[in-house]
Amino acid sequence: MSHYLYFDLLATTPCDERVVAAMLPYFTEQYGNPASTVHRAGKRALNAVHHAREQVAALIGAHHSEIIFTAGATESNNLALLGIAPDVRQPNGRRKILTSSIEHRAVLAPCRSLKHRGFCVIELPVASTGRLNMDALEEAIDSDTLLISVQLANNEIGTIQDIAAICALAREYGAAVHCDAAQGVGKIPVQVAELGIDFLSISAHKFYGPKGIGALYCRHDSPFRLVPMLHGGTHEHGLRPGTLNVPAIVGFGEACAIAQQELAHDMAHAAALRQLFIDLICHAIPESRINGDSHFHLPGCISITLPEVDAESIMLATPDIAMSSGAACTSDIPEQSHVLSAIGLPPEAAAGTLRLAFGRGIREEDVRAGVALLTEAYFQTLELS
Incomplete structure (x- = not known):
């Protein structure tokens, strides 16, 4: 497994x-x-x-x-x-x-x-x-x-x-x-x-x-x-x-x-994993878009829009990765994210947007493995669409 x-x-x-x-x-x-x-x-x-x-x-x-x-x-x-x-x-x-x-x-x-x-x-x-x-x-x-x-x-x-x-x-x-x-x-x-x-x-x-x-x-x-x-x-x-x-x-x-004692370490760890993911995914899929503010953002959070695919299809094709297409509490609501709408993403882009977050317990090799699975799923989905 x-x-x-x-x-x-x-x-x-x-x-x-x-x-x-x-x-x-x-x-x-x-x-x-x-x-x-x-x-x-x-x-x-x-x-x-x-x-x-x-x-x-x-x-x-x-x-x-x-x-x-x-x-x-x-x-x-x-x-x-x-x-x-x-x-x-x-x-x-x-x-x-x-x-x-x-x-x-x-x-x-x-x-x-x-x-x-x-x-x-x-x-x-x-x-x-x-x-x-x-x-x-x-x-x-x-x-x-x-x-x-x-x-x-x-x-x-x-x-x-x-x-x-x-x-x-x-x-x-x-x-x-x-x-x-x-x-x-x-x-x-x-x-x-x-x-x-x-x-x-x-x-x-x-x-x-x-x-x-x-x-x-x-x-x-x-x-x-x-x-x-x-x-x-x-x-x-x-x-x-x-x-x-x-x-x-x-x-x-x-x-x-624990958070008070380990905050600096946790922030640095999450930020490094986030940057690694961005570097790898944008190299593999150059048309990818990272949403949010490039300077003022949570250290481990990524909202990424993959072109010409549906996020739900990508998640179904990657059952070994836990991620989401929006807030967990609204995942059962079949409508576009109000957040993505508010920042100006058109419906087709919002439909191809995934949310991931890295932090304590996640390793560099996990991020590399995740990007490999996502990239494979992306191109397979693109071929079928």
């Missing part, structure tokens, strides 16, 4: 063995409920949660009290967007929400829900590189703007946005900024104080942690406050009721600690 090549690290990452080892005792040995602090088992669980909260906070330069545990970035995005909008305490009753046209659906969907409820929601255009059009942002923002929500790094093309510049502009108008950083935290340096951001969403499984756990960073001195979307408990400062998932939280914390 051929070696299976997992090149879909933007969809999810394998759980690091060190993360699994940290989690295991909290399933069968340290199984207390962290809300049950009248006895030893509950106190130990609470201490483990507190330690993990500090690990998450340390990775992004936050204070532990600013970390709210959630089930992942999708929930965090919804909590930030829907939680800020209904609050009558927000400054001046503002009603405008600004976002970008290439956001993850976990941001676009709640924004569109707010639009149905009477908010003015504007999806701002991006350049062909995927970078937000700052002129359009400057034209749209005004004293009625409540929130700007822009992702740190795009989940299809890997383009990194200038969040610090967006936050600086927002401060001039007294608006809040939320950032979906699911694809950025653990892959590139993220320091919330340097960005000047109000809210930031994280998912552990995007950087070798467990699935089903994430966090929302809420700046403690922000004038903007969230109201809970769920009710039934006082957990997580009253913003996220329900018994905490202690094993997953411990794993999340460990993933953050």
Whole structure:
């Protein structure tokens, strides 16, 4: 059997063995409920949660009290967007929400829900590189703007946005900024104080942690406050009721600690693999197009358009390579990627676009083998079309 090549690290990452080892005792040995602090088992669980909260906070330069545990970035995005909008305490009753046209659906969907409820929601255009059009942002923002929500790094093309510049502009108008950083935290340096951001969403499984756990960073001195979307408990400062998932939280914390320690190495490794792939594939198929920003991109992410073929056909012809044609959460939706449309790719080019990502555990020989399989599949598909 051929070696299976997992090149879909933007969809999810394998759980690091060190993360699994940290989690295991909290399933069968340290199984207390962290809300049950009248006895030893509950106190130990609470201490483990507190330690993990500090690990998450340390990775992004936050204070532990600013970390709210959630089930992942999708929930965090919804909590930030829907939680800020209904609050009558927000400054001046503002009603405008600004976002970008290439956001993850976990941001676009709640924004569109707010639009149905009477908010003015504007999806701002991006350049062909995927970078937000700052002129359009400057034209749209005004004293009625409540929130700007822009992702740190795009989940299809890997383009990194200038969040610090967006936050600086927002401060001039007294608006809040939320950032979906699911694809950025653990892959590139993220320091919330340097960005000047109000809210930031994280998912552990995007950087070798467990699935089903994430966090929302809420700046403690922000004038903007969230109201809970769920009710039934006082957990997580009253913003996220329900018994905490202690094993997953411990794993999340460990993933953050590892990422903080190994970030420079991981970035260099991913960047080298990405460049090797580009060099090899563009030599084999010179008409290939690399999408996204050539300077501001995730180290290991590649969005590549192969000419005159359909990406689905290529994936079917390469069962030993895990890759995708877009975001994992929309892979069952038979329509062109809204991200590729927004950067100006015509339908035929979008149909021939693949998304790959390299990182921890992937070797140079894996990339070479993957390019060989892709090249063979490409020319075979081209002959049959």
